[in-house]
Each structure stands twice: as C-alpha cells, then as structure tokens.
Amino acid sequence: MDVIKRLQNHNIKPSVQRIAIMTYLMEHCTHPTVDxxxxxxxPSIPTLSKTTVYxxxxxxxxxxxxxxxxxxxxxxxxDADTTPHAHFLCxxxxxxxxxxxxxxxxxxxxxxxxxxxxxxxxxxxxxxxxSCLENERLTEITNN
Amino acid sequence: MDVIKRLQNHNIKPSVQRIAIMTYLMEHCTHPTVDxxxxxxxPSIPTLSKTTVYxxxxxxxxxxxxxxxxxxxxxxxxDADTTPHAHFLCxxxxxxxxxxxxxxxxxxxxxxxxxxxxxxxxxxxxxxxxSCLENERLTEITNN
DNA sequence: GTACGTGCAAAGAATTTGCAGATAA
DNA sequence: TTATCTGCAAATTCTTTGCACGTAC
Numbered sequence: 001m002d003v004i005k006r007l008q009n010h011n012i013k014p015s016v017q018r019i020a021i022m023t024y025l026m027e028h029c030t031h032p033t034v035d036x037x038x039x040x041x042x043p044s045i046p047t048l049s050k051t052t053v054y055x056x057x058x059x060x061x062x063x064x065x066x067x068x069x070x071x072x073x074x075x076x077x078x079d080a081d082t083t084p085h086a087h088f089l090c091x092x093x094x095x096x097x098x099x100x101x102x103x104x105x106x107x108x109x110x111x112x113x114x115x116x117x118x119x120x121x122x123x124x125x126x127x128x129x130x131s132c133l134e135n136e137r138l139t140e141i142t143n144n
Numbered sequence: 145m146d147v148i149k150r151l152q153n154h155n156i157k158p159s160v161q162r163i164a165i166m167t168y169l170m171e172h173c174t175h176p177t178v179d180x181x182x183x184x185x186x187p188s189i190p191t192l193s194k195t196t197v198y199x200x201x202x203x204x205x206x207x208x209x210x211x212x213x214x215x216x217x218x219x220x221x222x223d224a225d226t227t228p229h230a231h232f233l234c235x236x237x238x239x240x241x242x243x244x245x246x247x248x249x250x251x252x253x254x255x256x257x258x259x260x261x262x263x264x265x266x267x268x269x270x271x272x273x274x275s276c277l278e279n280e281r282l283t284e285i286t287n288n
Numbered sequence: 289g290t291a292c293g294t295g296c297a298a299a300g301a302a303t304t305t306g307c308a309g310a311t312a313a
Numbered sequence: 314t315t316a317t318c319t320g321c322a323a324a325t326t327c328t329t330t331g332c333a334c335g336t337a338c
Contacts, residue, residue: 015293015336034327049295054328070214071266075327088260099255111243115274116232122215124266130259159311159318178302193320198303219302 010063020045021056025066025080031087031096033075071096071124086123092132099125154207164189165200169210169224175231175240177219215240215268230267236276243269 003023004014012018020041025032032040038053057078060066069077071089077096079087086099101123128136147167148158156162164185169176176184182197201222204210213221215233221240223231230243245267272280 013292013337017294047295051295051329052293055294068217070217070268073212073214073220076217086255088257088262090260091263097258097260099257099260101255111230111245111269113232113243113269114241115277116234116241116243116269117271117273117277118232118269119235119271120269122266122268122270124214124268125255125257125260125262125264126266127261127263129261133259133261157312157317161319191320195304195320196318199319 006065010060010065012059012063012065017045017048017052018056018059020048021053022060022065022080025060025078029079029081029098031069031077031079033072033077035075037078067120069096069122069124071122071126084121086125088125088127088129090129090132091126092128095129095131097129099123150209154204154209156203156207156209161189161192161196162200162203164192165197166204166209166224169204169222173223173225173242175213175221175223177216177221179219181222211264213240213266213268215266215270228265230269232269232271232273234273234276235270236272239273239275241273243267 003019003026006026007014007018007022021037024037024040028040030036034050034053034057037057038048038050041053042048057066057068061068061078064082066078066080067082069079069087071077071087072094081098084101086101088097088099089095090097147163147170150170151158151162151166165181168181168184172184174180178194178197178201181201182192182194185197186192201210201212205212205222208226210222210224211226213223213231215221215231216238225242228245230245232241232243233239234241
C-alpha cells in the first residue's frame with residue numbers, strides 16, 4: 001500500500017521524516033527499535049534526530065498505524081503489521097519472528113476475560129529459533 | 145508452600161532479603177514492580193537497598209522461581225506464579241490481572257512455530273478492566 | 289501568519305556496574 | 314577462612330520534556 005495514503009488514513013500528515021520511518025517499518029519486518037530506525041535512516045536524512053523518531057513512533061502507535069512490542073525486555077520494538085499475529089523472540093540471536101495465529105485457536109475469544117474489555121492482544125513466545133538450532137547442530141557435528 | 149523450600153528448590157540460598165522478596169511476591173498477586181517491592185519491604189528491613197531487590201528478582205527469574213512480565217511498557221513486573229496463565233493490563237487503573245488460559249485453546253500447541261523451540265509463553269491482553277468499566281457506568285448514571 | 293513539525297540540549301527514570309564492607313558456613 | 318551476599322554511589326541506557334527555529338499551507 002502507498003505509504004502516504006496509509007499515513008493519511010490514520011490522520012497523520014506525511015512529512016519527509018514520517019514517510020521515511022513508516023516506509024522503513026513496512027519494508028523491514030525485523031521489528032526494529034528506535035535506535036535501529038534512527039541509525040538506518042540518519043545517513044539519508046542527515047538532520048534526523050532521535051527525538052523525531054520517538055515522536056513519530058509514538059504518533060504511529062497512537063493512531064494505530066503501528067504497534068508497540070514489549071517482547072524484548074531491553075528495548076521497545078515496533079511493528080507496522082497491525083493484523084493479528086504472534087511474535088517469537090530468539091534468546092540467542094535476539095531476532096523477532098512473526099508467527100501466524102492458528103485460526104482454530106483464537107485464544108482471546110475462547111478465554112474467559114472475567115468481564116474485562118479487551119482492546120489489544122499480544123502473544124509472545126521466547127526460545128531458540130530454527131536458525132540458531134541448526135547452527136548449534138552444525139557446531140556439534142564439526143566438533144565431533 | 146514453604147518459601148525457604150521453594151528458594152532451595154531453585155538453588156537459591158535463603159537470605160533474609162530473598163525470603164522477604166519471595167514471600168512478598170507469593171502473597172501479593174498484584175505483579176509488583178521493583179519499586180513497589182522495595183517500598184513495601186523497606187520499613188521492615190531498613191537496610192534494604194534497591195540494588196538487592198534488582199539482584200534478587202534477577203536471580204529469581206533466572207532460576208525459574210519467578211517470571212518477568214513486560215506487559216507494562218513503563219516498568220518490568222514480576223510474578224511468582226510460574227504456571228501457565230495469561231495477563232490482562234487495565235489501561236485506566238494500571239492493574240494487572242491473572243487470566244486463565246482456556247484448556248481447549250492451547251495456543252502454543254496449536255500454533256505452527258516454524259521450527260522454533262518455544263521455552264516461554266507470554267499472553268498479554270490490554271483494555272479496560274471490569275472494575276473500571278463499572279465505575280464508568282456509575283459515573284455516567286450520577287451525571288445524568 | 290498561524291499552526292504544526294523538527295531537533296537540540298537538558299532532564300528524568302529505570303536499571304546496571306564497581307567495589308568495599310558485612311555476613312554466614 | 315573463604316566464598317557469597319549486600320548496599321552505596323556512580324555510571325549507563327532509554328525515553329521524555331522544554332523550547333526555539335523551520336516549514337508548509
């Protein structure tokens with residue numbers, strides 16, 4: 001989708017900085033932190049400040065154009081994909097993967113919320129990712 | 145369960161400070177922050193330092209005697225209940241509630257993890273809690 | 289020209305680190 | 314004794330705030 005349209009759909013005026021940050025989020029599904037976004041964009045927008053990255057990400061999340069992930073204890077991450085899906089954090093490499101929620105197992109609808117009104121759902125899994133598991137096996141073989 | 149036994153079961157030597165913090169966690173299912181624990185215990189242990197609270201909670205979570213919650217963006221919270229259950233954060237009052245996971249809807253087992261090895265599961269819901277919803281209704285009635 | 293957006297510098301808050309003294313087996 | 318635990322102070326990191334300048338309509 002057109003980035004400018006997407007911003008406008010969420011009542012966000014498309015400035016150069018906002019377009020760049022939104023574009024970065026949409027093209028990199030790595031769930032970047034503020035620092036990663038800043039470091040990636042600073043070369044092409046030399047005047048960019050971290051404050052603006054903070055401001056913009058706050059705005060994006062408030063307007064529903066992106067969501068905040070708190071899966072990583074160290075840093076807040078951001079995700080432009082606001083459709084229902086879960087996240088997996090690898091404790092070894094630190095990467096965050098998207099995970100599809102099984103359509104049969106819509107946890108929220110089946111869970112008794114005791115009368116609470118649910119507005120946001122975050123499913124986080126943590127462990128060792130496939131890639132790190134494979135590297136581990138290779139290392140074991142090489143060492144034997 | 146006996147707090148000292150529980151600590152020992154997780155290979156943690158039971159000092160006065162550790163017993164106090166573990167006890168507090170087990171008796172208060174409010175998912176407290178470091179600061180809340182420190183403030184609550186400081187009067188009875190005047191020499192207690194925040195560093196020790198940090199050290200102890202880190203130790204407890206590393207040894208599996210407690211778990212870290214990152215549901216609240218502002219502060220890290222801790223939970224002595226390490227059995228599978230979900231959490232609900234009220235955006236209005238900030239309270240965190242325990243929510244049972246419906247046995248029929250074991251999300252993790254039904255979700256295709258793409259080969260990743262899952263070690264931890266965190267289900268977070270956010271919205272307005274029952275109590276705040278009721279207060280809202282009362283206020284509306286009173287104002288009309 | 290007026291409202292909004294940006295970015296610097298400073299402040300604030302949460303957490304970690306270094307280290308010396310206290311404690312316990 | 315000897316290793317471990319504790320807690321002060323300082324450092325570090327992440328994030329927010331205040332404010333002046335720039336920009337766009």
